[in-house]
Amino acid sequence: MLKLSKKTDYAIILLTHLGEMHMPVSAQELSAHYRLPHPMTANILKQLVTVGMTESVRGQHGGYVLARPAEGVTLAEIVQVMDGPFTLVDCVHQEEGCKVSQCCSTRGALIALHRRMEQFMEETTLASIIAESQLDLTSQPSQDHGTAHLS
């Protein structure tokens, strides 16, 4: 299915939240705020620590902070960490072409789509997500979830 996994989706939401804060936020708070199952939230945050995207503060009033500025965290990286390497179709990463390359006409088109997605995800950072959401807040409260700013 051409779909982000829930874990990836959650990770994006959580990281974006951390990017807006400048003090540790606990898994507890995050799961309550977004109504996500607490163990899920905790697992995701733990995983993000192990790959160096967040840092943790232990003990009471502890929590998580972004390990790097929000400008430096791309959507591509988040997807890669949570979902594994992005591979629209397997042959994208088979450098010498698939085994039936001389009769398969579709590789070019699929790789083109793959590249476009990849590029968009590379360009989109937590900072740009935050910036866009700020715009929406000022213009319209809830209709017409502003789209095109990133396009």
Place this chain on the structure above:
Amino acid sequence: MLKLSKKTDYAIILLTHLGEMHMPVSAQELSAHYRLPHPMTANILKQLVTVGMTESVRGQHGGYVLARPAEGVTLAEIVQVMDGPFTLVDCVHQEEGCKVSQCCSTRGALIALHRRMEQFMEETTLASIIAESQLDLTSQPSQDHGTAHLS
């Protein structure tokens, strides 16, 4: 996982092939040519008939043909038929916003990515895939028919 299912991938390949031919091609021939499991191939082609993308010719020397000109069959449609509706994240299709919309900053960016992918898939037709592959043909003398991991 952000990936096309194998069935979708196979469908694209098979339809592209049919788009290049102008006579019925049997499931037998197709599965042999691309080294795909025959029952798989047959199932996919049958499914494509039921949704009106291909037509079948029964009996000896029968097979499948495109039901419509290759210009009118989009990648979006194929994905939709084989994989179900394209939904990068669930909230893309929740018109009134997700339950935490007022605190979720990420919807805009994900919808932007979704729209881009959708647009590319709408623009890409079997005809354009075929056209592109014709260009590549000028430089591919590979002669390897090992296993068929095309996707």
Place this chain on the structure above:
DNA sequence: AAAAATAGCACTAAACCAGTGCGGATTGCT
């Protein structure tokens, strides 16, 4: 009648996803 092909079902094994649980370590507060 035999052969080649599609039609329509139903089934299975394996992988993956989403979510849960628990015992332990670390820190802050009282």
Place this chain on the structure above:
DNA sequence: AGCAATCCGCACTGGTTTAGTGCTATTTTT
């Protein structure tokens, strides 16, 4: 010192999806 909040690391489970298989019937050509 003791307690509570919090992170840490690992393992487990139930359910869904994917990929692939099988069988019987029907249609058409030779």
